[in-house]
Amino acid sequence: MSQAFQEADSLADALLAGLARPIVFVDLETTGSNATEDRITEISVVEASRAGIERWSVLVNPGVPVPPFISRLTGIEDAMLRGQPTFESLAPELAERLHDKIFVAHNACFDCGFLKNEFRRAGIAFRADTLCTVRLSRALFPSVARHGLDALIARLDLAPEGRHRALADADLLWQFWQKIHALYSRDLVDAAIKTLARRASLPAALSEGALDALPSTPGVYLFDGDDDVPLYRQSINLKQRVAAHFSGDHRLAKDLSISLRPSVASKPARRSENWARCCSKQSS
Template sequence: MTPAEKLLFVDLETTGANAANDRITEIGIVTVDPDGRIDRWSSFVNPGMRIPPFIQQLTGIDDAMVEYAPSFSSLADELSMRLSGGLFIAHNARFDYGFLHHAFARAGHLLTSEALCTVKLSRKLYPEEKKHNLDILIARHALIPSARHRALADADLLWQLWCRLHAVLPVEQIASAIHALRHVPKIEPVTPPIAPDGKSAIH
């Protein structure tokens, strides 16, 4: 299946659930270009804080694994380029988008991509089903996880889901649902960093 636009399947691992106070520990992106080319990219991120034991147990990512990883600010320019010009797709997209929005703002960047939430997409396409978490969708659509709660593995599951949906449902039905759901998320403003000249450093 060749998409009509660049698709960006994104997943993050973080130190917690609060985008303002917690930090990103891992980023995974599966990029699918309109010509069908697929690029998989991931990186650990040094969060600058301890990873709580519960999160370490959930993700398998501990403090030692991120100790020498790049900071988000050092990855921001590359990430901004990777996320430009494509549809941002994530499971519970507001979570991932919100974390990236805050992280980019702290690094002096803006995130303005259109986003699509695969939870909402699944609900719209399968309204008779009550549950749409990723583990349920893995079982429902016979997806093949290489791991769980790891950024690139979970991003790849979303690409698998995308392909599976297009294999079993009319393309017009999927396109209509995507059109209805895609939007630029409204995230609470972040206080921008101030440059030495006293002006906002966001660009």
């Protein structure tokens, strides 16, 4: 065995031995980008624990056709999914695999949003302590502009076995995890993770379900206060951006009474993206 492989194995062993909780690196393939309307077609989980590495991957019958452009991207076609288990039939096993483990994904809001909706349709409540590798990459490499998987592959010399299939991409996240621990001290990585892991503090009038229902797609949202002067914002990921307003120790989130309702062109705007209207009033 070459020295490089020996060093990689030694690092992996050290990382696994130091885990306080199991970590699951998760990737999904779906029929589209809308977590409430589209469906999952493939689920892959790479679990890292003190016992070692376990890989689990399954195709899922979404019950709806796979759009041609998605098939061209992933190679997953309708014929491959016929006869495969539905998400509902897989839900109990998957829930057990994810239970009480750190959920790591690239654009974790996307994957977690899809899973929450699928679990809800299956009658199972799903919560996860999530860590987004896009955000972690930005925290560790602040001077770098691009943090997509292809950019990580090129910058960190990761070894993809394929792209746009769930298991290959989940494996890339495990490689990324090993690489950042090779480049940085454990204390530095842990500090970055603790900063990112601060949970959102939602106002009492805004339910987690309402936040989950926001699409992880481009769009415009606004805060409309008592002075009737709206605050407009746009984002490439509505759910992630709106949630960011309530992350960390934002006292404002506790002082506002915020409700959410869908709105389409209720204010002048030349946009065709999804809209979310967040109406806020100061608590009395």
